[in-house]
Amino acid sequence: xxxATNKPTILITNDDGITSPGIRNLVEAVKDLGRIVxxxxxxxxxxxxxxITIGHPLRMNKVDIFDGVEAWQTSGTPVDCxxxxxxxxxxxxxxxxxxxxxxxxxxxxxxIYSGTMSAAMEASIESIPSIGFSLLDYNxxxxxxxxxxxxxQIVGSLLTRKLDKHLLLNVNIPSVPMELIKGVKVCRxxxxxxxxxxxxxxDPHGKKYYWLTGAFVNFDKGKDTDxxxxxxxxxxxxxVQFDLTNYKLKAELxxxxxxx
Amino acid sequence: xxxATNKPTILITNDDGITSPGIRNLVEAVKDLGRIVxxxxxxxxxxxxxxITIGHPLRMNKVDIFDGVEAWQTSGTPVDCxxxxxxxxxxxxxxxxxxxxxxxxxxxxxxIYSGTMSAAMEASIESIPSIGFSLLDYNxxxxxxxxxxxxxQIVGSLLTRKLDKHLLLNVNIPSVPMELIKGVKVCRxxxxxxxxxxxxxxDPHGKKYYWLTGAFVNFDKGKDTDxxxxxxxxxxxxxVQFDLTNYKLKAELxxxxxxx
Numbered sequence: 001x002x003x004a005t006n007k008p009t010i011l012i013t014n015d016d017g018i019t020s021p022g023i024r025n026l027v028e029a030v031k032d033l034g035r036i037v038x039x040x041x042x043x044x045x046x047x048x049x050x051x052i053t054i055g056h057p058l059r060m061n062k063v064d065i066f067d068g069v070e071a072w073q074t075s076g077t078p079v080d081c082x083x084x085x086x087x088x089x090x091x092x093x094x095x096x097x098x099x100x101x102x103x104x105x106x107x108x109x110x111x112i113y114s115g116t117m118s119a120a121m122e123a124s125i126e127s128i129p130s131i132g133f134s135l136l137d138y139n140x141x142x143x144x145x146x147x148x149x150x151x152x153q154i155v156g157s158l159l160t161r162k163l164d165k166h167l168l169l170n171v172n173i174p175s176v177p178m179e180l181i182k183g184v185k186v187c188r189x190x191x192x193x194x195x196x197x198x199x200x201x202x203d204p205h206g207k208k209y210y211w212l213t214g215a216f217v218n219f220d221k222g223k224d225t226d227x228x229x230x231x232x233x234x235x236x237x238x239x240v241q242f243d244l245t246n247y248k249l250k251a252e253l254x255x256x257x258x259x260x
Numbered sequence: 261x262x263x264a265t266n267k268p269t270i271l272i273t274n275d276d277g278i279t280s281p282g283i284r285n286l287v288e289a290v291k292d293l294g295r296i297v298x299x300x301x302x303x304x305x306x307x308x309x310x311x312i313t314i315g316h317p318l319r320m321n322k323v324d325i326f327d328g329v330e331a332w333q334t335s336g337t338p339v340d341c342x343x344x345x346x347x348x349x350x351x352x353x354x355x356x357x358x359x360x361x362x363x364x365x366x367x368x369x370x371x372i373y374s375g376t377m378s379a380a381m382e383a384s385i386e387s388i389p390s391i392g393f394s395l396l397d398y399n400x401x402x403x404x405x406x407x408x409x410x411x412x413q414i415v416g417s418l419l420t421r422k423l424d425k426h427l428l429l430n431v432n433i434p435s436v437p438m439e440l441i442k443g444v445k446v447c448r449x450x451x452x453x454x455x456x457x458x459x460x461x462x463d464p465h466g467k468k469y470y471w472l473t474g475a476f477v478n479f480d481k482g483k484d485t486d487x488x489x490x491x492x493x494x495x496x497x498x499x500v501q502f503d504l505t506n507y508k509l510k511a512e513l514x515x516x517x518x519x520x
Contacts, residue, residue: 044315046314046315048309048311050309050310050372050373050378051308051309051311051373052309052373052472053472054306054472055304055306057461057469057470057471058458058469058470058471058472059467059468059469059470060468060470079309079373080472083456083458083472084458084470086456087456087457087458088458088460088470109385109502111504112310112381112385112502112504113310113311113312113339118309118310121372125369125372125453153519154519157517157519161517164509167509168506183519184519186510186513186514186517187510188503188505188507188510189503189504189505191503193385196343196346196347197347198318198343198344198347198348200348201317207319208319208320209317209318209319210317210318210319210320210344210348211317211318212312212313212314212318212340212343237513238504238505238510239505239506239507239509239510239513240504240505240506241504241505241506241509242369242372242504243448243449243451244371244372244449244498244500244501244502244504245448245449245498245499245500245501246428246499246500246501247448247499249424249427249499249501250446250447250448250498250499253446253497253499254446257417257421257446259413259414259417259443259444
């Protein structure tokens, strides 16, 4: 970490787009903690997962929409934004990358679909400590004051520690008034997911099309999960890794699986 | 697993699109092992990661391009295809989901960006045992015979076992003649990745745009990784999980991280 006299460079991105209230609140929340640089998508990119743009080129333009903060919008995905920021804006790795504040939950299995978390994971892969923040409220008029408080507290606290270069946290904040939040809880990812139910419609020419919808179901009864923490008004912090190897299954296959 | 008299239903998808040689070779490789149903994107979707389509509706049409095999093309991502297949085509979970054969490697960190592996992971989340296959050759005229052999061997062998409902394997096949392949090796995911280098161009109006390019770098010297296995002409099999919790960091934060 940089010395007190040398403020850390904090890269900020998101997946709801650079004009969303969530990213504005994130910038405001950490403005006093470092030199902030924003590189974010020029349009909403929710549900983009870890998508990258290979088949066509990217545009990037400087914008002046955050008071006194350097900001760039790109035509790419959240992951593209992190890559562009390092290679073409900062020309170095920032000290920390923050993504969000997402409008809506990214707990449980949603970490995998989330553009917010994929941007943070991309930074972690690039050896940049990184945190994704999400507020459990899809509303653009959501109340962000409690979220700002906890973002500042968590980022401020981490900046006093020596951070692992691959540190990656998934932070979700309940959408309740400040006085109801019980504190911060380190959790594991719940096995909870959406049960798909595509809605079938017909276009004016009689041809079918489908809308993805679904109901959220928690299959995980543990009290150490992010879903449990959020249901009980805690801020959930799930440490995340990008090594997806299933070591238990690896050992089992090595022992028992003989190919004919 | 279904009994011998009751052939398993095998869902096949990919990310290179339903007309690619890779998916055709996958269908051919396992046709005798079950009832095959193909639900795949109507266009290439490489690098889509775990993207899903939320903001606009999906189209799906039956196509007759595989000899005697039920097949549907969709306007969605690989993950959308798995969701649509379960909810609108099969109206039940298949016994197995296969994704690929991808044109190009999906080893190491590429598992995270890969549409091929994201489709397989989606199935695994849905409690469908699943395998993603990739051949280390981007060429559409690639030689698929060795890949077909190993696909048949691996799928055939797994169908004789009781499979965990979340089983998820990332299989990569070296692009060398059959006689040079040394066998199948169960591995862990290497820490190897692309070092980004965006190429800057100017459009006819003088405005900049950027192409994502990069060089592959292996930071992982282990001999138990997928990259090592492939470099040594083994077929690599990495067991994959969708619980991204970093339990080591979780224990450390629970012990040492006191928020002010």
